[in-house]
Amino acid sequence: MIIGIVVLSTVLPKGNSSKTKDYSLYTVKAQADDIFKGSVIAKTSTDYRDDAALGELSQVNVSDGQEVKAGDVLLTYTKPTDDLSSQEFAIKGAENDLANAQADLAEAEKKDVKLRNDFNKSKDDSERQAINAQIETNHESWKAAQRAITTSVLARDQAKAALDGQKAKQTATVTAKTDGFVIMGNKSETSPLLSVVSRDTLVNGKVSEYDYDKLKVNDVVTVETIDLAKKITGKITYISPVPEKASSETAASQYAFKVNLDEHLQNGYTVQIHKKNETLYIPKSAVKNGKVYLKNGKKFDRVAVETKETTSGLQVISGLKIGDKLIKEASDYVDTP
Template sequence: MKHKKNLFIVIGFLVVVVCLAFYFKNHKDISHDSKSNGYNIYTIKNETAISLESKSSPKSVKTYNNNSHVGTFQSPAVDDGQKVKQGDRLLSYDTNNSKRQQLANKVDQAQQQVNDDYQKINQSPNNNQLQSKLTQDQSSLNEAQQQLSQHDKQMNDSIYASFDGKVNIKNGEDASDGQPVLQLISDNPQIKSTVTEFDVDKIKEGDKVDVTVNSNGKKGKGKILKIDELPTSYEDSTSGTQASAGGQSEEGEDSTSASQASNPTVNNPSGGKEGDISKYNVIIGDLDIPVRSGFSVDAKIPLKTKKLPNNVLTKDNDVFVLDKHNKVHKRDIKIDRSNGQIIVKKGLKTGDKVIKNPKGNLNDGEKVEVSS
């Protein structure tokens, strides 16, 4: 009898365990179904940055040649690798000061002649010969001033640094007339790369750029200095045109044709080969880290463009924005559609969460279940 009673107790216990297991399984399925019926969300984010690969190069490189018109070249006035400022002396010449003095005297004489002409005209204002002489003397004065200015410009251009930079000695004091003595390499490194026609309208001059030097991992900032208006294919086509024009002038074209060839106009230029993707040169500068010329760099241009999937829009092109309390708020936004993509123009910011596939009966301010 006692054995039979224990059997009933065991059976009863098993029944309770089975019931509890069934209850928890059923409750879990209900919770899962409830969760699976919740809304999926999409988080607003900026479009992926444009990635560019290129090599750094200086903004400017100027070669200083041995120029016998300046004087007798003596030696470089700087050392190899030396950093200089604009206006610093780079080359030493035994200059022919008498030549400049002659040009300056010529200016003084021409100026004195013009002054004398004015005095005579004041005494005889109706004398046409004096007026004609004044015109000629003024022309002579202008010519003398230009000669002196050109001489000084040539002196400055051949002796002094045109910009801040670093010296790279070439032939040094062994340079013959016309040979390079040294190069001046500007302190401002730049990155020249290209973007495709699909990205060029996403960027503008002044946009910030993140730069990484591949060899040493250094990171810095820069900005876009220039975006070419014409594609690189146009440069290729015009270089061929100019070469052709140059060849024609060598064959003996008259001076008028040669003059026109020096400033060519291309009518109806080609946009490139059919089916090719156009590329545009971009120059990145104002780097806040030193980059040696020729170093490989990666550049990323962050974009502020925000895209939307089509399934977050209502039939009126509105969206439901989810707040931290899981309540939705219907929001009117402005969008553009381009190449099958939906671009946010106004009404949403980075980090906003919007409901995917909102139901037609979803109301503003309603609390919703969220599955992701």
């Protein structure tokens, strides 16, 4: 009887074998970042071309590399207007009339002083009456000279205003629309005379049609310079709905997107844009009847997972997180009652 008990104990399976057996485990890992190419560009860049409608370009008021503020004069144009000589002649005529009227006034004032002195010295009534009549006549001349002065001043000021207005029409200026630095171009039909480029920069990225759905507006990304010397964060602010013109019929469509940077990067840098890949994958063999065996201390818990088969493997929709350890071959696991 003792011998039989020993034999049976070696043949029958033990109920807790699934808890003690060593299984090959799979650790849920983070995927490598999605990486896109990009370049640092100015946030704003405004071109200023030669505008014949404003007249003939007479002066470029800025130099290459100069920093300007919005409203600063960049270009000055001159265009022909009506002959200015008529207005200049009118000014001279009014000034001449003014000088004559002032001379007449001075003469009338001088004569009035003399007549009044004569009147005071005279003892003869008839002579005094004659002098008084001359005083009244001279007073009318004095008033006429005053009126002539007023008229001449008004005519002169009007002629000057008309001349200033005509001169103003001869010049037109173009001012900067934004703050920035001046980049000089050349006077041609295809190139601007100059551009004003902002100090602030952003990243212009490219994404292919195969990865287009991986990006969303407001996604946080990391921008890294090619030399790995600088790495800063940013946020996607725009994704073009229209592809750029393909270089060939067989080339994949490319879409532009923009990243606002949390720090400044030098205009012109070539960069890599890293988008964290939060997609999780597990081996197909790790799933048994819609569940996986998740390591929990010294035992395994059966956990329901939602998955989807993709070309890259079995994608986890829900139920697992990075760092979880599960039995790689779920079929090897023997469930215990």
